[in-house]
Amino acid sequence: MLKKKYILNHDDEQHGAVIARDGSETQVQVGDGDLTPVNFRSVLNGKAISIRFGGQLHLVHLTGVGGDGKVQATINGRPIVLSVMDELKAQALESLGGGAASGTIAADIPGLVVEIKVKPGQRVKVGDPVVVVEAMKMQNELVTAVTGTVASIPVQPGDPVNPGDALVIIEPEVGG
């Protein structure tokens, strides 16, 4: 029997799931539940899974977006972004400090950098606005999720940026 544990993150919640395969049978364990056989089918050209749970059929649309196990799912009209990775990878990431808030403020939508509100060397607190990005005529102010010191600012006002581009890098304070 091939058995593998996955760690799923959604918002701030973490869930574990075990998938066990034995020949043609697949079993699933969600959270603290039991490992039980699961009825499921990959459908819609691999873009959805039809799965039976609690007597109901659920159609879960799934799209892998980007690397690192980021998955967009829709269930019953509700779109949800999850990250899914196997346990080993999750542990490796955690040991690298991936569990803590990142000191890098990155663009989340494509846009133009309009204003940079901090300078290198400046001390910032959680929630301080650091950079303003304009997209579709809306200005979006991005704030820092850590307390620390501005280490570098790889962009300038007027630069076009894509999702994931680093805008401001902050060296977190120890315990910050």
Add this chain to the structure above:
Amino acid sequence: MLKKKYILNHDDEQHGAVIARDGSETQVQVGDGDLTPVNFRSVLNGKAISIRFGGQLHLVHLTGVGGDGKVQATINGRPIVLSVMDELKAQALESLGGGAASGTIAADIPGLVVEIKVKPGQRVKVGDPVVVVEAMKMQNELVTAVTGTVASIPVQPGDPVNPGDALVIIEPEVGG
């Protein structure tokens, strides 16, 4: 400049097309026409090409089906099946006799073999019925496209068959 000739077959017509690439520019020559720059874009997730010809924009939906360059296309609501292959491959096939009608009668839709109308060693003429396949409660009689002798019959009545499966193999007569 990278230049390649393609041979397209549709029904009984054969067309040649040359694609020439030079950096960012693509040129196309259709049949006896001139090699001219072409405006086109791959769209709909690679499932269609939008191409400008004769002042009009044409949206051509394209799906590669099976191997050997078989392509399903739809233009202006008209579905068309073509085979497309580069010139070298086309020549190789032709030298193997691929240009002549085939002596193999193959299933074209999935179904059940209902009746075999010939026996090994029997002589058949173009248009003779050789096998009956049932699909969706319709019986389809398949005929031979060559004159010759039945060489072998790899199926039996009652066998389920898939498209492309050989049903009756006929040794064509020389000049047949």
Add this chain to the structure above:
Amino acid sequence: MKKFTKVLVANRGEIAVRIIQGLQDMGIATVAVYSEVDRTALHVLMADEAVFIGPAPANESYLVGDKVLAAARQTGAQAIHPGYGFLSENGAFSRQVEDAGLVFIGPTAEMMEVMGDKLASRRKMRASGVPVVPGTDEAVTDPKVAVAIAAEVGYPVLLKASAGGGGKGMRVVRKASEMASALRQTMGEAGASFGNDAVFVEKYIEDPKHIEVQVLGDGTGNVVHVFERECSVQRRHQKVIEECPSPSLSPQLRQEICEAAVQTAEAINYRGAGTVEFILAPNGEFYFLEMNTRLQVEHPVTEMVSGTDLVRAMVMIAQGDGICYRQEDLTVRGWALEFRLYAEDPSRNFAPSIGRIEALTPPQGPGVRLDTGIYEGFDVPIHYDPMLAKLIVWGEDREQAIARSKRALREFTLHGPVHNLPFHLWALEQPAFVDGSYTTSFVETDFDAENYLPELDTDTTDALIAAAALFESMRRTDPGNDSAASNGPSSNWRFNARRTMTGNR
């Protein structure tokens, strides 16, 4: 009666999907049933629950009343909607469901049975004053009697098995000398096919139109009609294009034919949605043909012009809420056409096709409705009817409906099985279709399988050839992803096309 909270849909394909959507629109939970090959069919994906009922052949799954009823009991469904085909006109099943204390969303077994017997329904209709085709109301076994009747109604006549249907068990007789052998053969076939060799004689109406009327009955004698449909575009005795209203009826004839349909349904205190079929002779006379005691494939054209929901109406009648429409509130607005999308090859005598749906782009925009049972990646099974979907198009008038239909059919892309979308585009260009004069022999007379597709003009042909060559050139240069290229990410495709479609300015 209490409202249903869960209903089982005893069908598959587009009609199961449409009924599930209708139930969802009423807030009712849905149970699907499925055979081995339908494990991933669309109706299964859309239902709240699904129960496996056996192997692919319908007579081991969808036609087995016991299995369907067990599925309803197991899931706690209070009622069963049979759709069309399968168990929908099976009196024994209707009775079995009612005996089990569940509700059959449709008529009683008795209503189905009287309408399933052509002689019984003829007698009933004649007694109720509904016009029937001239002929006998009794089974005929003696050729002399048959010849006498034929002499009275005039040749040609039709010998018809009382238990026949779907174009089977019928034989045209054009002169007296053919009668004896024709009668013997028809009786023999009827006995062998239907287990009932009763045969009768009626006048054979040549080149008729097929007009039918949608009715709703509450089972206690109240009946409303929801206007007529014309279904004369047929191939192999099966409808392919339907429209509502009919282009062939004057207002007076429309009123007469709709009233005759109401009379028909009233005569048996009909319950549920039903369709009374008539043939309209070239001389303007119409005759009762049969009554289909179920939801019809082509019901959406009626819904589009009358603004009704026939599935909801059926469910409400079954719930005991009565008919949710009053006759005086029902009106016709605009015009609707339905195109049945079959996996079949029009150029090969409409032979069924099959396979995986490789690409599917449904049409969108104003006036377009798609009732579908397929999706990209679905394998169309061999075991059932080859109908994949229905495109229904509404317009303010027939002219707009036709124009919109052409647009929608051109927007509609389906790759995989061979299909009949080009046939529909052909039909919309035919003078007999455009002026509405077409009859049931339209396809037989006007359709030339070899040459029905218009020639592509030179530019279009060249564009197609260039596009196919470009497609192949990109497919082959796509590194290491040969076979899957057509589904690959678009970035593989843009390698040097990005700058090539420059403007004209």
Add this chain to the structure above:
Amino acid sequence: MKKFTKVLVANRGEIAVRIIQGLQDMGIATVAVYSEVDRTALHVLMADEAVFIGPAPANESYLVGDKVLAAARQTGAQAIHPGYGFLSENGAFSRQVEDAGLVFIGPTAEMMEVMGDKLASRRKMRASGVPVVPGTDEAVTDPKVAVAIAAEVGYPVLLKASAGGGGKGMRVVRKASEMASALRQTMGEAGASFGNDAVFVEKYIEDPKHIEVQVLGDGTGNVVHVFERECSVQRRHQKVIEECPSPSLSPQLRQEICEAAVQTAEAINYRGAGTVEFILAPNGEFYFLEMNTRLQVEHPVTEMVSGTDLVRAMVMIAQGDGICYRQEDLTVRGWALEFRLYAEDPSRNFAPSIGRIEALTPPQGPGVRLDTGIYEGFDVPIHYDPMLAKLIVWGEDREQAIARSKRALREFTLHGPVHNLPFHLWALEQPAFVDGSYTTSFVETDFDAENYLPELDTDTTDALIAAAALFESMRRTDPGNDSAASNGPSSNWRFNARRTMTGNR
């Protein structure tokens, strides 16, 4: 006038697609225009011809009248349909098109200009007997005059720039002591923003409903209305859900408000399709707000309930055929709701989102219409309005329209940009929406961005987690095709799932 044979559509996105479909439905050839980033946009793919008109920023492409006009001349189009936004209410462009001997499908420059000036339109409407919000019809510069007017109409009052629009150039004043500084600021802003510092005073109506009436005029004084729409569900002063009819009007009020709209259009001999916007005060009084001299985003709800085609009507008026509907023939049937699908994040103050459309499953079936500007694989550009598509749902009554909308929204899958489909599902569950009592402050008052999504029940959560883990496990074991797995052929996916969904029996 001769019929048009070719028309240029000076727009992009879903409205360009809808207009192209409408023109195709009339048999008219279509010309699209496109900017750099719209080379593969849906409207370009659907048109017969397409002309490149410049870089992505609208003021270098879609807003440049010269380029659009040149494209029309180059392709031989006889008329230009401007859609909404961009050049649609630009009097100079309308004049330029007419001067060039082409037809602008819309009103004259003069009609746009009088309706674009709030003071001019107020005066015009008051003179025509259309109710306007109590206040001045003249620009006010002296705070004393402003205070005197406010005392007369009662506080709070609104200072409004005559040239303002889209929620800009307005300021609420709640007492006399605030007046002087507010007037100074508003005039300053108006001068800076609109180049015109004319400001006037009117009563500020709190918590109103937004009701608007669709009209069609032939330019010679004949006007019909096509009923009202309610558009009170707004965020950031922009509509997100619209319905037709309005749930807030008694038959008498409906008649009054529709007649006021006809009066408005008659007062300027309006030509084309237009929308007269009113605010409906909590006390049941309604007041003229402004007239939009173009096709409106939400026009499909009107089309669905009235059975009309407003694009066709506009083209026919422009062709000189007059108004194709008589007032007495227009009726309301059923109820329609429109949901604007925006690439925006409701939980982050509706901040716009962006990106590639990774997966798209449009809803199908009865009552559903989708007007869309996107397709799977399309990169939504940053430069324009984030509206992707509009879902329009028709039902026999409001209750069915709401139920069907929930079904259709749940069937609708879109992956890629963050979008507002969950917002629509939220709205449909709110008591103020269900009973129709919602006002323009509905979103502000009732929407809790942090907690608007209902908790998923345990089974659903577990199903989601299991499905995502299975998806990942299949993605990772898919040999040699890691990143593209989600688009790969389904055979890769079935390796051992084929036998796992066994039945319950």
